[in-house]
Amino acid sequence: xxxxxxxxxxxxxxxxxxxxxxxxxxxxxxxxxxxxxxxxxxxxxxxxxxxxxxxxxxxxxxxxxxxxxxxxxxxxxxxxxxxxxxxxxxxxxxxxxxxxxxxxxxx
Amino acid sequence: xxxxxxxxxxxxxxxxxxxxxxxxxxxxxxxxxxxxxxxxxxxxxxxxxxxxxxxxxxxxxxxxxxxxxxxxxxxxxxxxxxxxxxxxxxxxxxxxxxxxxxxxxxxxxxxxxxxxxxxxxxxx
Numbered sequence: 663x664x665x666x667x668x669x670x671x672x673x674x675x676x677x678x679x680x681x682x683x684x685x686x687x688x689x690x691x692x693x694x695x696x697x698x699x700x701x702x703x704x705x706x707x708x709x710x711x712x713x714x715x716x717x718x719x720x721x722x723x724x725x726x727x728x729x730x731x732x733x734x735x736x737x738x739x740x741x742x743x744x745x746x747x748x749x750x751x752x753x754x755x756x757x758x759x760x761x762x763x764x765x766x767x768x769x
Numbered sequence: 770x771x772x773x774x775x776x777x778x779x780x781x782x783x784x785x786x787x788x789x790x791x792x793x794x795x796x797x798x799x800x801x802x803x804x805x806x807x808x809x810x811x812x813x814x815x816x817x818x819x820x821x822x823x824x825x826x827x828x829x830x831x832x833x834x835x836x837x838x839x840x841x842x843x844x845x846x847x848x849x850x851x852x853x854x855x856x857x858x859x860x861x862x863x864x865x866x867x868x869x870x871x872x873x874x875x876x877x878x879x880x881x882x883x884x885x886x887x888x889x890x891x892x893x
Contacts, residue, residue, distance in 0.1 A: 694876075696879040698814070700814075705866065705883045705884075705885060705886065706806075706814055706866075706883060707883075708871065708879060708880065708881040711871070711879040712879075717871070717881060747813070749813055749814065751814075751816075751879075753876075753878040753879055755876075756816075756818075756819070756830035756831075756832075756878075757816060757830075757832050757833065758804075758816035758819075758878060759816070760813050760814055760815065760816070761813075762813060763813045
């Protein structure tokens with residue numbers, strides 16, 4: 663079965679810190695990776711796709727990169743409103759498969 | 770403004786059927802891939818399936834966990850997407866979301882627009 667493995671599963675960082683989340687695909691997915699943010703009690707929100715294109719309205723402190731099997735989501739300066747869970751998802755073809763999520767908290 | 774409103778969620782017994790609807794507005798519905806996701810309490814999102822635009826053939830794809838039990842369809846004239854669910858199991862419980870792909874390009878299966886969801890509870 664195809665798997666997307668995210669790490670870490672949770673992190674706690676201070677406001678202003680640089681935060682990096684990684685996502686590893688079990689097979690080559692080229693550039694077909696997206697990242698979603700889900701704040702507590704809200705609907706998932708598309709942040710990045712392709713895997714470095716910021717969706718409209720997403721702050722520039724978010725960036726994404728990678729190719730093939732290894733991808734990253736970076737928040738250059740963590741803000742209080744960034745608290746939530748982040749998911750990677752591969753979309754090179756069905757099935758669309760999510761990573762297990764990374765819960766981000768403020769220290 | 771893109772708007773997606775799900776309806777039809779309910780408490781149902783295992784083995785029963787249920788149909789969810791997604792009423793769309795604010796865009797040309799027939800031009801976009803529509804997809805359903807679900808999320809169990811405390812868990813991450815799970816892709817259920819999608820239906821491509823009618824112009825692209827209206828192909829439907831499903832996750833293995835629902836294939837043969839769930840069916841996705843669309844009524845472009847009414848701007849409604851449907852999720853027909855049969856032989857429901859307790860593990861099908863969760864919030865069900867209707868979503869729209871960001872772009873119209875084939876293969877752009879990243880979904881930027883989400884409804885607020887409708888809750889399905891499968892329990893005896």
